[in-house]
Amino acid sequence: MPDQSYRCLGRLPFTTAPVHDETLDSYIRRLALLNEVSPRRLRDAVADSTGHVTAERLAAASGQPVRSLKYAVLQLCSPAELFAMNIAGRPKPAANQPGKACDQCAAAGGALVPVWRWLLHEDVLCLRHQRWSGRGPAAVGADIDLSGHREIVRAGRMHRQLIHGLGRREVRSAFNHAAQICHAWITSAPRYSRYCTDPYHHLQEFIRRGYPCTPADPAVAAALYPQTVALTELLADPKWWGLATSGTVRETGYAVFVLDSTPGFERFIQEIRERVAANYRWQPFPTYRSYDPLVRHIIDGIQSTANPEWPRFHLSRSTLPDEAFPPADGERL
Ligand SMILES: [Zn+2]
Numbered sequence: 001m002p003d004q005s006y007r008c009l010g011r012l013p014f015t016t017a018p019v020h021d022e023t024l025d026s027y028i029r030r031l032a033l034l035n036e037v038s039p040r041r042l043r044d045a046v047a048d049s050t051g052h053v054t055a056e057r058l059a060a061a062s063g064q065p066v067r068s069l070k071y072a073v074l075q076l077c078s079p080a081e082l083f084a085m086n087i088a089g090r091p092k093p094a095a096n097q098p099g100k101a102c103d104q105c106a107a108a109g110g111a112l113v114p115v116w117r118w119l120l121h122e123d124v125l126c127l128r129h130q131r132w133s134g135r136g137p138a139a140v141g142a143d144i145d146l147s148g149h150r151e152i153v154r155a156g157r158m159h160r161q162l163i164h165g166l167g168r169r170e171v172r173s174a175f176n177h178a179a180q181i182c183h184a185w186i187t188s189a190p191r192y193s194r195y196c197t198d199p200y201h202h203l204q205e206f207i208r209r210g211y212p213c214t215p216a217d218p219a220v221a222a223a224l225y226p227q228t229v230a231l232t233e234l235l236a237d238p239k240w241w242g243l244a245t246s247g248t249v250r251e252t253g254y255a256v257f258v259l260d261s262t263p264g265f266e267r268f269i270q271e272i273r274e275r276v277a278a279n280y281r282w283q284p285f286p287t288y289r290s291y292d293p294l295v296r297h298i299i300d301g302i303q304s305t306a307n308p309e310w311p312r313f314h315l316s317r318s319t320l321p322d323e324a325f326p327p328a329d330g331e332r333l
Contacts, residue, residue: 012037015063018072019109019117021090023098024053026116027073031062033113074118087325091118095323100133102126103143120324121172122163124225125156132225134218144211144222149202155226162229166236168324174236175228177297182224182231184293185277187215192292195277199223230275234268235297243268245301252285257299259284 012035018027025039028046032039046057055076059066070076071085075093099119105126106115125132130153131143146152163171186196202223203213211219221228234240246264249257261269261284272280272294283292291299304310 010061011063012061016110017064018069019101019106019111019115020072021117021119022073022101023093023116023118024073024075026098028053028058030111030113030115082325090325091120091123092323092325093118096120099123100143102129102131102133104129104131120168121175122156122159124221125152127153127156132218132222134221144206144219145209146222148205149222151226152202152222155229159229159232162233162236166233170236171232175232178228178231178235179221179224181293181297182228183215183220186220186224191287194279196224196227197279198277199227227276231272231294234271234275240268240271241301244298245305247298247302249299249302256286257303259295259299259302 012031014034016030016034028043029039032042035042042061043053046061047053048057053076055066055069055073058064058076059069062069070081074082074087074090077085096118098116101111101115101117103114105128109115124134125146126143129143130146130149132146132152133143159171159175182196182199185192186199187193200223203220206219206223207213211217213219213223234244243264246262246268248260248262250260252258259265259282261282269280269282280294282295284295300310
C-alpha cells in the first residue's frame, strides 16, 4: 500500500515534468499515478496550511526545479511573477477552458496518461501531429486522426492567421457565432442542412473509420471546421461584416423582423455562397418563428448597434471563453 506509506512530504521515487500550460490538477494526478499515490493525498501533501499548492512544496515532492514548474504550470505563479514572465500569447488559467492535450504531444513530453491543459479557442487541433482533440466535455476520448483531411488542417492554419490579422477578440467572437450557426445548419435537417454539403464527405469518412458522429461528438465539429473558419472570416472582417449589416430591419408584427437587402448585403451573400455554403439561400423572414441562424445573427448585429439592450441570439454550446496574456509580437489582441 504505497499510498499509506506516504505520510509526510518527501521526494517521490518517480518524477515527470509538467507539460506546457498543463493544469495543476492534471500534473498532480499524473505525478500521483506514477508513484501509486492517490491524487487527493498528494495534493494535500503539497498544499500549505491554507490549502494552496505551492511551487516550492511541489518541487520538493517532484524533484522538478521550482522555476520550471512555475513556467509550465502558470497556476503556481503569483500575479507579480506572471507579470515578470515572458508568457505572451499563452492562455490565462481560469479565464479559459481546460481541455485534453494532443495525445502524441503529451507522449512526446513523457506523459503516459491523458494531459489536461489550458486552451485558447483555436486549440482544437494539433497542426504538428494532425490530430483533432476538440474542446469541451465531449472531447475526452481518443484524438481524431486528420490524415486525409487536409482541408481541416489547412483551416487550423487559417484560423491562426485570422487571429494574427484581425485580432483575437474579434475572431473569438466570430468563431463562437460561426460554430453555432454551422452546427445549427447541420442539425436542423432538412431545412438548412443543404448548406452543409461540403462537411458531409468528412463526416462519411469519420463514420467509416468508427468515430462517433452524433451532433455533440468532436468528429462533427471537426467536419464542420473548414466551413466554420470560412464563415468566421466573413463575420470578423469589418469589410464583410459591414456589408452584411448594410441591410435594414423592419418589424412586421410582434417580435417578427424582416431583413431587407441592399446591394452590399447581396454581395455578402454571394461571398457566403463562394466560401462557406454553395447552396446558401437567405430567407429574410422567420419560418415558424424560427430564423436561419445566420440571418438571426445579422439582424442581431444591425439591431444591437442601435439598441445595446437588444436580446442577442443566445450562445449556448459554442460559447468559448478565451483570454490570452498580452499578445505575441505581431498579433493583435
Ligand atoms: Zn500533437
